[in-house]
Amino acid sequence: MKSCWIIYNGSLTSDKFRDQAELMKEAAERAGVQAFIKKNYEVLMNLHEELASPPHFVVFLDKDILLATYLKNAGIAVFNDPVVIETCDNKAKQYIQLATHNIPMPETIIAPKVYPNFTIEGSGYYEKVLETLGLPLIIKEGHGSFGMKVYLIETEKDFFEKVDALRGVDYVFQQFIATSRGRDIRVNIVGGEVVAAMHRSSQTDFRANITNGGVATVIELTKEQQTIAIRAAEAVGAEFAGVDLLFGENEQPLVCEVNAAAHIRNIYTVTGINVADRMIAYILRKLS
Ligand SMILES: Nc1ncnc2c1ncn2[C@@H]1O[C@H](COP(=O)(O)OP(=O)(O)O)[C@@H](O)[C@H]1O
Ligand SMILES: [Mg+2]
Incomplete structure (x- = not known):
């Protein structure tokens, strides 16, 4: 046994x-x-x-x-694999890998490491980020889940306050996908196959996370959504993945993030699919 x-x-x-x-x-x-x-x-x-x-x-x-x-x-x-967990645990690292594999995603800039006594305003760097992405934009910490470390920045004042507060933290600047405000798709992948998906939407927040008030429903994925989710999981090497997809222009799928240890209770409740069974079956096949 x-x-x-x-x-x-x-x-x-x-x-x-x-x-x-x-x-x-x-x-x-x-x-x-x-x-x-x-x-x-x-x-x-x-x-x-x-x-x-x-x-x-x-x-x-x-x-x-x-x-x-x-x-x-x-x-x-x-x-x-631990290497995959590590890549996914840091969104900055993960986006570098997704970009290397040409995965469609919001325009993303990795923030530089700066130490406490660096003068942020006037360095020219942050002004350039503002110029490139415009406002509103997203700031996302490397380590964070359930939407807790994702910020919608609407003003220059908020922008400079946030970058000041994030000294010493890994984070990224990202284009805000306005067409996806309060909605996204969670796709669960096991061994390169889509096993379940749900649409999440929130009336109260730009983030669609269920923990944050998002409401989930079953969704039938398009071929393109399936392919991009599978490619994203492959790009970071994840055998098990919870891929979040955003809706770009004309509903074009964009990868928001890949979770290496996605929670599976909500998707079970919504779709009736128990991803855990598929994960165990995959492991047993692989180890046999
Ligand atoms: N670039 C973006 N544009 C629009 N909405 C976004 C963007 N990035 C994230 N979001 C919203 O914020 C939520 C949380 O972001 P995500 O990167 O998935 O972090 P977490 O790991 O906290 O779930 C997403 O589910 C999505 O609804
Ligand atoms: Mg997420």
Whole structure:
């Protein structure tokens, strides 16, 4: 019998992380795999001792990249691969990779690293960003989920305040796709195939995230939406991905982001498709 660990971040108190792990555990057990849920800090990364009773594979639902790397180096199959988790965990890094693969996306400028005593106004750099993207524009931190670190910047004053506050943080400037205000598509991909999709829309916010008030409905994807979502997941190397698509001019799909550990409860509720079953089936096929 195969065994697996399902790892989530035990320091996050919201129930949805545990719930995500439970969904995976049930799917693994349905497929005849012995599954153990572990909080990330329940695995002791002692580099001088062998890992006790390692599983055959790990479903990694966290962003503890060091732990993912540690487990991979111990010879365990980790899904997604730690390198992929790391790329996706930093939107700036991820956009560089998406652009390298010519994935259609909003015009994006990666912010430079600047230290605390740098004089922001008058450097010429930020003025150039404003000139290039115009207002409103989006500022998006590298690390962030559920829409929490994505800002719609409408005035120069807000712009300079935000860049001042983000010294030392990885972030990007991005064209605001006004045609997509308050709406997007979430596409779940497993092993290069679209397994489920939902349309999300919000009446109250430019962000369509459900956690942020977005309402989800089933959507039938166009061929182009499917192809772009699959290409985006491939571009970052993600075997499992939750790809967010925006609606550009004439509804042309643009990649908003690729999530390496997308939550799957909402898409299950909306579509009746349990992505966890597909993920486990994919892993078992790959390891057989
Ligand atoms: N460039 C953009 N133009 C318009 N809306 C955007 C843009 N980028 C993000 N959004 C909106 O903000 C939401 C959150 O952005 P996203 O990059 O997916 O970050 P998160 O990881 O927090 O979900 C998206 O689902 C979308 O509704
Ligand atoms: Mg998102």
